Amino acid sequence: MPKERLLIIEDEPSVAKQLKWSLEPTYDITVAAEPQKARELLGTGIFAVATLDLGLPPSPDTPQEGLKLLELLPVLAPYTKVIVITGHGEQDVAVQAVSLGALDFCAKPIDLKLLHIILGRAYHIQALESANKALQRHHDQESSLGGLIGVSSAMRSLFAVIRKVSANDFPILITGESGTGKEMAAHAIHALSPRSQNPLVIVNCGAIPENLLESELFGHEKGAFTGAVARKIGRFEQAHNGTVFLDEIGELPLSMQVKLLRCLQEGTIDRVGGDKTLYLNVRIVAATNKDLEAAVAQGKFREDLFFRLNVVQVKMPPLRERPEDVLVLAHHFLLKEARTLRLGRPSFSPAAIAALSAHDWPGNVRELLNCIRRALSVSRGQVITPGHLELEAAAMPERPAEKLMTLQEARDQAERHCVQQALLITGHNISQAAKLLATSRPTLHDLMKKHGIRG
DSSP states (O other): OOOEEEEEEOOOHHHHHHHHHHHTTTEEEEEEOSHHHHHHHHHTOOOSEEEEESOOTTOTTSSHHHHHHHHHHHHHOTTOEEEEEEOTTOHHHHHHHHHTTOOEEEESSOOHHHHHHHHHHHHHHHHHHHHHHHHHHHHHHHTEETTEEOOSHHHHHHHHHHHHHTTSOOOEEEEOOTTSOHHHHHHHHHHHSTTTTSOEEEEETTTSOHHHHHHHHHOBOTTSSTTOOSOBOOHHHHTTTSEEEEETGGGSOHHHHHHHHHHHHHSEEEOBTOOOEEEOOOEEEEEESSOHHHHHHTTSSOHHHHHHHTTEEEEOOOGGGOGGGHHHHHHHHHHHHHHHHTOOOOEEOHHHHHHHHHOOOTTHHHHHHHHHHHHHHHOOSSEEOHHHHTOOOOOOOOOOGGGOOOHHHHHHHHHHHHHHHHHHHTTSOHHHHHHHTTSOHHHHHHHHHHTTOOO
16 A cells, blocks of 8 residues: 655754654655645645644744744645644744644654654544544535535425426426525526537526527527627527526516417527528526516516426525525535635634524525625634624414414424534544434434435
């Protein structure tokens, strides 16, 4: 088996030589003698473990440069375990180094036998974390579809529906409140369909002026109207053999609804000013946050078009109806946005977790994402608090009397919520979650099975 890679950050040649001589039989050694080289090597992400002498040039007699390097560790190499090498009697500095992210420390003069033990422990911890990350990735794959994320029964049902409807060519109507992820559902449907290698063309029906809509959707010929200096290929023609996603279909004017109905019925379009009918092979996916049946009753939406579009309906559940997904989504957004901003691996405080769980999220997933982005923009540390989120760590809102739960329902809900919260906080580490809940591993497994929670 190949040796584990070990980075030794040490500016004293004699110490570096001693360490290399002692550790080379066990590890694949690379030495960095100055901070810039160390930063470059750590940034490669290939070193599971590194040793770090805090006294580095240009200030080898102080721990200043070594501590600076540790502060950069969450960005440079968030998964690398660092063992700090300190001078005799520098216990305060060692404690500071550990608070900045070092796993352990070893004092000079170096006890090589002790260092071997410390390194072995570091590699073991790193291997456990890697295995846990692999399990988490597997869990994430089962809890996501085309960018949609959720562990709730509502989302598992939604994933099953999307997988089924993607296989055929029937029109689909996606309904749901603003911010629930209707466009992401359309992307998932197209990606899973036989048309996935062909275009997905997105049209926001509410964002195009009415006088330009027909030209935008179906195109126009040169000279069709003032300003038509060349032929324009419309969105439907661009999507030939692919999918057209008509977002905010409820905003489509009645005059355009007639033309869209003909397109759906006959599979043809006419460019504005053209005299040739074009036959297209296009699947229609539409979305709305409006009640189209009410719009039909009010004469604002054609009944025949509604029935044509509503062959298969995909309903996006609001976030308040799947509270078990709030913390899963919040954790996902936190790590994803922090990666983009190179902010290391921030986490939520217990009060922030309570505030996230208690909030009603009227703006759904989009509101939650914006809340996390806002928190990262104002936070200066690695812990996100309710203040950063601009949420109060309030108690859960009272339920109306007509929706009062039974005591057993309340116990089950509280039990499920506690288990999910403990698993999220510990990164789905069963032993740690059981310890956090003051119960045993078998009992936790039984609770997870009881509430349908995947490990």
